[in-house]
Amino acid sequence: MATPVFVAVDTPDLEAATSMVGSLQMPGLGVKLGLEFFCAHGAAGVRSVVEAAGSAPLFLDLKFHDIPNTVAGAVRATVGLGAALLNVHAGGGPDMMRAAAAAAAEEAERLGVPRPAMLAVTVLTSLDDADLVAVGQAPPVREQVVRLAKLAKECGMDGVVCSAAEISAIREASACGPTFQLVVPGIRPAGAAVGDQKRALAPAGARVMTPAQAMAAGATSLVVGRPITRADEPRVAAEAVVAEARGAAPPA
Numbered sequence: 001m002a003t004p005v006f007v008a009v010d011t012p013d014l015e016a017a018t019s020m021v022g023s024l025q026m027p028g029l030g031v032k033l034g035l036e037f038f039c040a041h042g043a044a045g046v047r048s049v050v051e052a053a054g055s056a057p058l059f060l061d062l063k064f065h066d067i068p069n070t071v072a073g074a075v076r077a078t079v080g081l082g083a084a085l086l087n088v089h090a091g092g093g094p095d096m097m098r099a100a101a102a103a104a105a106e107e108a109e110r111l112g113v114p115r116p117a118m119l120a121v122t123v124l125t126s127l128d129d130a131d132l133v134a135v136g137q138a139p140p141v142r143e144q145v146v147r148l149a150k151l152a153k154e155c156g157m158d159g160v161v162c163s164a165a166e167i168s169a170i171r172e173a174s175a176c177g178p179t180f181q182l183v184v185p186g187i188r189p190a191g192a193a194v195g196d197q198k199r200a201l202a203p204a205g206a207r208v209m210t211p212a213q214a215m216a217a218g219a220t221s222l223v224v225g226r227p228i229t230r231a232d233e234p235r236v237a238a239e240a241v242v243a244e245a246r247g248a249a250p251p252a
C-alpha cells in the first residue's frame with residue numbers, strides 16, 4: 001500500500017533533520033529529502049537520515065533535469081541510497097525520462113535492491129498560468145500537467161508530481177491508468193500559511209488544497225513540509241495530517 005504522506009525535511013542542518021525524522025516515526029509517514037538537504041550533506045547525509053528514520057520510506061527529491069546520459073548516471077548513482085521514490089523533471093523530455101527509467105531498473109537489478117518508483121515533476125506547484133506564459137509554455141497549467149503526465153506514462157515513469165488541482169484531470173485521462181502514482185505537494189491543512197505555493201488562480205481551481213481534499217480527489221501520496229516541520233508540535237501536526245489523509249482516501 002502506498003505511503004499516504006511524506007514529510008518534506010527541507011533544512012541544511014543534519015542534526016535538525018535526523019532528530020526531526022527520529023521523532024516523527026509513525027505508520028503512514030515517509031520522509032522526503034530534497035535539494036536543500038542534499039546540497040549540504042550529499043549521500044552520507046541521506047544515509048544518516050535513512051538510519052534515523054527507521055522503517056519510514058524515503059522519497060529522494062532531486063528533480064534531475066539534464067541530458068539523458070547525465071540523468072541516467074545520476075539515477076544510477078542514487079539508486080543505492082535506498083529511496084522508494086526518485087524524481088526527474090518531465091520537461092527534460094521523452095528520451096531523458098526513458099533513460100532515467102531504464103537506469104533505475106538496471107541499477108536496482110545490478111545491486112539486488114528494490115527498484116525505486118520513478119516520478120516525473122510536471123508543473124511546479126509554485127507556478128501558475130502567468131508563469132507558464134513567462135517561460136514560453138502554453139497555459140492553462142492543467143492542460144500542460146495532463147500532457148506531461150501522459151508523456152511520463154509513455155516513457156516508463158511510475159507516476160508524476162502534480163498539484164491537487166490536476167488530480168482529477170489526470171485520473172480522467174485514461175492513458176495514465178488507475179495505478180499511476182500521483183504525488184501531491186502544495187498541501188495545507190485548513191488554516192495553515194500558504195507560503196510560496198500558488199493558491200492560484202487558474203480558473204480550474206486552486207493549486208493548494210487540504211490533505212482531505214487531495215486524497216478524495218485521487219492522490220496516491222501527499223508531500224507536506226512546513227505545516228509539519230514548522231508546527232509548534234511537529235509530531236502532533238504529522239499525526240493530524242496522516243489521519244486526515246487516511247480518512248479521506250477513496251477505497252482502493
Ligand SMILES: O=C(O)c1cc(=O)[nH]c(=O)n1[C@@H]1O[C@H](COP(=O)(O)O)[C@@H](O)[C@H]1O
Pocket residue numbers: 008009010034061063087121123124125126161162185186187195197223224225226227
Ligand atoms: O517534487 C516535489 O516534492 C515538489 C514539487 C512541486 O511541484 N512543488 C513542491 O512544493 N515540491 C516539494 O514539496 C515540498 C513542499 O513543502 P511545503 O510547501 O513546505 O509543504 C518542498 O520540499 C518542495 O520542494
